Amino acid sequence: MPDDEFPFAAEGSRLLPMAARVLLDGAVADLEFDYAIPAALDGVAPGSRVKVPLRQRTVTGTVLMVYPAAEAEVPKLKPLLGLLSERVMIPPALMEFGKWISEYYCAPLESVMRAMLPEAVREEKHGEKRRLFVRLLREPSAEEHAALAKKAPKQAEVLLLLQLGGPALPAADFSGAALKGLREKAWVEITEEAVARDPFEGERFISTKALSLNQAQHDALVAVLEAVREPLQAKPLLLFGVTGSGKTEVYLQAAHRVLEQGRSVLVLVPEISLTPQTVERFKSRFADMQDRVAVLHSHLGQGERFDEWHRIQRGQARIVIGARSALFAPLDELGLIIVDEEHEGSYKQEQPPRYQARDAAVVRARLEGCAILLGSATPALESWHNAQRGKYDLLRLPERADDAKLPLVRIIDMRTEKKRAAKGSPAILSERLRMAIDQRLSKGEQTILFLNRRGFASSVVCQACGHVVKCLHCEIAMTVHRELGRLVCHVCGFQKLAPQKCPECKDPAILLAGYGTERVEETLRKVFPVARIARVDADSMSQKNTLRDTLHAFKTGKLDLLVGTQMIAKGLHFPNVTLVGILNADMGLHIPDFRAGERTFSLLTQVAGRAGRGELMGEVVVQSFTPHHPSIQFARQHDYEGFSVQELEFRRQCGYPPYGHAVLVTVRSERENLAEFTLKTLHAKLAKSFPPEILLGEPAPSPLVKSHDQYRFQILIRARQARQITEPLMAALGALKMPKEVIATVDVDPVNLG
Ligand code: ADP
Numbered sequence: 001m002p003d004d005e006f007p008f009a010a011e012g013s014r015l016l017p018m019a020a021r022v023l024l025d026g027a028v029a030d031l032e033f034d035y036a037i038p039a040a041l042d043g044v045a046p047g048s049r050v051k052v053p054l055r056q057r058t059v060t061g062t063v064l065m066v067y068p069a070a071e072a073e074v075p076k077l078k079p080l081l082g083l084l085s086e087r088v089m090i091p092p093a094l095m096e097f098g099k100w101i102s103e104y105y106c107a108p109l110e111s112v113m114r115a116m117l118p119e120a121v122r123e124e125k126h127g128e129k130r131r132l133f134v135r136l137l138r139e140p141s142a143e144e145h146a147a148l149a150k151k152a153p154k155q156a157e158v159l160l161l162l163q164l165g166g167p168a169l170p171a172a173d174f175s176g177a178a179l180k181g182l183r184e185k186a187w188v189e190i191t192e193e194a195v196a197r198d199p200f201e202g203e204r205f206i207s208t209k210a211l212s213l214n215q216a217q218h219d220a221l222v223a224v225l226e227a228v229r230e231p232l233q234a235k236p237l238l239l240f241g242v243t244g245s246g247k248t249e250v251y252l253q254a255a256h257r258v259l260e261q262g263r264s265v266l267v268l269v270p271e272i273s274l275t276p277q278t279v280e281r282f283k284s285r286f287a288d289m290q291d292r293v294a295v296l297h298s299h300l301g302q303g304e305r306f307d308e309w310h311r312i313q314r315g316q317a318r319i320v321i322g323a324r325s326a327l328f329a330p331l332d333e334l335g336l337i338i339v340d341e342e343h344e345g346s347y348k349q350e351q352p353p354r355y356q357a358r359d360a361a362v363v364r365a366r367l368e369g370c371a372i373l374l375g376s377a378t379p380a381l382e383s384w385h386n387a388q389r390g391k392y393d394l395l396r397l398p399e400r401a402d403d404a405k406l407p408l409v410r411i412i413d414m415r416t417e418k419k420r421a422a423k424g425s426p427a428i429l430s431e432r433l434r435m436a437i438d439q440r441l442s443k444g445e446q447t448i449l450f451l452n453r454r455g456f457a458s459s460v461v462c463q464a465c466g467h468v469v470k471c472l473h474c475e476i477a478m479t480v481h482r483e484l485g486r487l488v489c490h491v492c493g494f495q496k497l498a499p500q501k502c503p504e505c506k507d508p509a510i511l512l513a514g515y516g517t518e519r520v521e522e523t524l525r526k527v528f529p530v531a532r533i534a535r536v537d538a539d540s541m542s543q544k545n546t547l548r549d550t551l552h553a554f555k556t557g558k559l560d561l562l563v564g565t566q567m568i569a570k571g572l573h574f575p576n577v578t579l580v581g582i583l584n585a586d587m588g589l590h591i592p593d594f595r596a597g598e599r600t601f602s603l604l605t606q607v608a609g610r611a612g613r614g615e616l617m618g619e620v621v622v623q624s625f626t627p628h629h630p631s632i633q634f635a636r637q638h639d640y641e642g643f644s645v646q647e648l649e650f651r652r653q654c655g656y657p658p659y660g661h662a663v664l665v666t667v668r669s670e671r672e673n674l675a676e677f678t679l680k681t682l683h684a685k686l687a688k689s690f691p692p693e694i695l696l697g698e699p700a701p702s703p704l705v706k707s708h709d710q711y712r713f714q715i716l717i718r719a720r721q722a723r724q725i726t727e728p729l730m731a732a733l734g735a736l737k738m739p740k741e742v743i744a745t746v747d748v749d750p751v752n753l754g
């Protein structure tokens with residue numbers, strides 16, 4: 001191949017033909033090949049998306065690096081076939097970030113690329129949405145206008161609207177005949193233009209003004225702006241502020257200042273559809289520059305995702321609000337990354353690449369050279385520990401911003417209530433809670449009841465033989481969904497009809513044990529027949545806008561009582577809610593996970609924070625079977641720091657994170673013996689090769705031992721640094737002859753312990 005077909009890179013005085021290393025799409029393990037860059041494609045750079053030949057086929061991939069072709073190991077490289085897009089799709093800092101994610105979390109680089117380039121963008125098949133626009137070609141004078149108004153009033157009206165609102169308006173807004181007339185007279189032209197699909201179409205955001213900050217907020221803002229100015233000197237910032245202390249106001253004002261400086265802002269929030277209020281607050285504050293705000297969440301259609309992504313990539317959207325995966329938004333000139341509710345478990349991605357978005361955001365900020373702000377009322381102990389040992393700087397908002405008092409929290413001992421409940425039916429409402437709701441109803445105040453389980457009953461139990469109906473595919477009891485008229489597995493979604501008698505002993509005495517949101521709703525309707533009640537959970541809110549509509553109805557006083565799952569636990573702000581009931585506070589407490597206590601504490605604190613956010617004093621009623629548990633007692637006192645002291649002491653003694661890192665290895669297979677045997681073999685190898693400072697756990701069945709027809713066994717490994725574990729572990733896994741029906745997964749810094 002003659003040299004002049006290659007682009008040339010200057011190296012000293014010589015010009016060299018270049019080659020590209022390409023990571024192919026779609027392979028299970030990473031496949032990288034080198035190709036020559038033909039002269040026509042000299043725009044190819046790391047992060048370009050390209051078409052390449054592979055055997056007899058054409059496949060797509062991402063360029064990882066570009067280097068002088070002379071250094072290629074193979075003398076004659078095949079040339080690249082083409083570019084998928086003129087633009088470099090992954091900017092250099094993101095590319096480096098992707099490599100870090102892949103290494104640290106032991107994930108194939110290809111899986112990281114897939115996370116960075118959403119499917120809608122990769123496939124390019126969605127393209128832009130096009131629409132007809134009518135455009136004014138020249139301004140009519142007053143006389144011309146008057147003349148037209150006499151002959152063709154409809155046409156004159158269109159001209160006027162174009163003069164006022166123009167120069168181009170959607171053609172669909174006008175009568176076809178009027179447009180035709182205007183076009184014939186050469187007043188207007190009609191063109192097809194690309195429009196962004198706006199997921200918020202039809203909604204109006206009223207511009208809100210910055211509030212004047214209180215002293216603590218002011219100090220926090222100053223510290224954030226200082227970090228924005230000198231990001232290389234600054235540490236990551238942890239904003240610790242009780243619920244309602246005005247953290248969001250600090251985010252908004254900081255973001256505004258960064259945008260004014262011409263830089264961009266990334267805001268991560270826990271699964272955004274759960275917190276429409278947060279998005280609304282951002283959209284409203286930046287209402288006069290709305291096209292600069294992009295929102296990324298899992299309910300976007302493919303087309304909407306395509307548009308939002310390209311708006312960000314072209315630099316049009318300068319502030320991105322999104323859930324976990326927005327971590328990879330292709331913003332350039334980042335000034336600030338904000339992670340709201342940074343303690344949330346949903347920041348962890350449970351599929352490869354299994355990254356923790358909050359921790360990874362800290363790394364992205366370092367690579368991009370920008371400031372990072374983590375905020376929470378109940379910081380993750382990992383973040384808190386980092387602040388304690390000086391890796392992060394701590395900012396505090398100790399009081400509620402709106403002068404409201406923290407609510408009064410009462411703990412109800414359900415062991416005594418249980419005795420009062422009718423035989424065979426669960427104790428759902430304690431007498432204390434029933435009275436409290438009654439009072440609110442008579443005063444016209446509102447109540448939220450929280451329960452983290454959907455469905456009607458948590459299981460079907462035979463009273464004669466004790467048999468529990470389990471999922472065919474998972475080792476877990478099936479939940480009764482009465483509205484659906486079926487039993488549902490909450491792990492894999494499998495459904496079946498409820499049995500009329502015990503499937504084992506044929507006794508008809510089957511009991512619906514436990515309760516979920518459906519049953520609570522039913523009880524409430526019986527006990528408070530005149531109250532206006534709505535239920536908010538994944539079953540009742542499956543339509544796109546029902547959540548927003550229900551919350552709106554509640555906010556405007558059209559409902560008295562809201563019962564729901566974690567969908568109502570976070571970030572909601574209703575001034576007229578003076579009572580929050582937490583129905584079974586212990587639910588998450590007794591699972592085999594060292595974070596169970598932390599999760600319970602933070603959930604109680606967050607839910608309690610929904611009460612009394614206006615001028616009225618709030619009350620929280622917590623129903624519990626273990627009322628003296630420290631997680632419940634500290635939450636009752638709103639005492640995060642007290643909780644953290646004792647919880648950290650427990651973690652330190654046991655060597656759990658944040659004292660060091662953990663890695664969870666899970667082996668799964670449809671064949672139980674095979675999974676167990678493979679894990680034991682791996683364990684034996686690791687026991688030989690690991691140095692003593694690595695704590696190698698025993699192989700054991702996962703807490704959920706069977707899921708989706710797969711048996712699962714696991715080992716938890718702990719050490720000071722994750723790399724101390726992952727390097728030898730990946731080597732051992734690579735050397736292990738894994739039977740075909742067995743899959744091993746490695747989860748670094750796991751959140752869900754199986
Ligand atoms: P957080 O994000 O910490 O839960 P928010 O930002 O939602 O707190 O603030 C709680 C309430 O206090 C909101 O209604 C907000 O408008 C109000 N607020 C925040 N900052 C101020 C302030 N400086 N002055 C008056 N009200 C404020």
Ligand code: ZN
Nearest residue numbers: 471474489492
């Ligand atoms: Zn199942």
